[in-house]
Amino acid sequence: MIAINANFIQRITLDWNKIAEDSYTRMISSLQGLEQLDFKHAVTFFVGENGSGKSTLLEAIAIRYGFNPEGGSRNYQFSTYDTHSELFNGIRVAHGVIHADWGYFLRAESFYNVVTKELEYSDLKHPSEKYHEKSHGESFLALAQKQFKPNGLYILDEPEAALSPQRQLTLLAEIRNCVEAGSQFIIVSHSPIILGYPDAEIFVFDDGKVHSCLYEETKSYQITEMFIKNREQILRNLFD
Numbered sequence: 001m002i003a004i005n006a007n008f009i010q011r012i013t014l015d016w017n018k019i020a021e022d023s024y025t026r027m028i029s030s031l032q033g034l035e036q037l038d039f040k041h042a043v044t045f046f047v048g049e050n051g052s053g054k055s056t057l058l059e060a061i062a063i064r065y066g067f068n069p070e071g072g073s074r075n076y077q078f079s080t081y082d083t084h085s086e087l088f089n090g091i092r093v094a095h096g097v098i099h100a101d102w103g104y105f106l107r108a109e110s111f112y113n114v115v116t117k118e119l120e121y122s123d124l125k126h127p128s129e130k131y132h133e134k135s136h137g138e139s140f141l142a143l144a145q146k147q148f149k150p151n152g153l154y155i156l157d158e159p160e161a162a163l164s165p166q167r168q169l170t171l172l173a174e175i176r177n178c179v180e181a182g183s184q185f186i187i188v189s190h191s192p193i194i195l196g197y198p199d200a201e202i203f204v205f206d207d208g209k210v211h212s213c214l215y216e217e218t219k220s221y222q223i224t225e226m227f228i229k230n231r232e233q234i235l236r237n238l239f240d
């Protein structure tokens with residue numbers, strides 16, 4: 001039986017002719033040979049070393065899909081500090097037959113600005129959730145729980161940054177509920193807990209290319225496992 005791909009974003013293609021010659025994105029080795037990426041699973045992860053280009057590509061996809069570079073729903077239009085790359089100029093998104101009812105771009109790094117905007121956008125009909133009156137992790141999870149809806153497209157950049165391991169598990173359950181209700185997620189993560197989501201495709205941005213790998217092959221899994229099993233020896237080697 002052929003599985004039907006019900007994703008809202010099914011494929012991205014990258015036309016480097018549309019990217020400026022002096023763009024720093026041309027220097028990111030994992031992206032240099034990238035022409036196409038297929039999204040066949042409801043949950044796709046981008047993993048890899050710091051600086052390997054994950055957020056640059058995630059952000060370009062989000063902007064091309066119509067999200068504000070700093071995050072929020074597609075209704076959010078603001079800019080606190082313009083740092084996004086022009087990679088989105090070269091991106092083409094192949095949409096599925098069905099369009100998403102809702103969507104949210106959630107970034108750990110600009111979360112403060114988004115919840116400040118949520119307060120500014122609030123009115124009597126749409127009261128603020130007052131995220132600033134909660135802790136970082138409480139507010140991050142509360143925002144996710146409020147915004148995750150059926151048939152939505154969710155782009156998350158390092159959602160674990162604010163979350164305790166316990167709350168990362170809660171986030172996994174929220175993602176599961178949402179996926180079962182027809183949603184799609186594209187997530188950058190370093191967390192061995194978040195990456196443990198079943199039936200996901202994991203794209204690694206290391207070794208000068210973007211390529212698929214298994215959960216157990218990720219550095220996040222391997223280094224965490226090695227550390228927990230050999231903590232004393234690893235620390236001795238590290239400190240000596």
Ligand SMILES: Nc1ncnc2c1ncn2[C@@H]1O[C@H](COP(=O)(O)OP(=O)(O)OP(=O)(O)O)[C@@H](O)[C@H]1O
Pocket residue numbers: 024028048049050051052053054055056057083084205
């Ligand atoms: N505004 C910018 N100007 C110049 N170079 C940039 C800019 N933003 C990012 N870079 C460079 O692009 C590369 C990829 O950055 P990116 O943020 O995509 O990495 P990442 O894989 O998401 O890393 P991390 O895991 O640390 O978040 C890095 O080497 C970074 O220094």
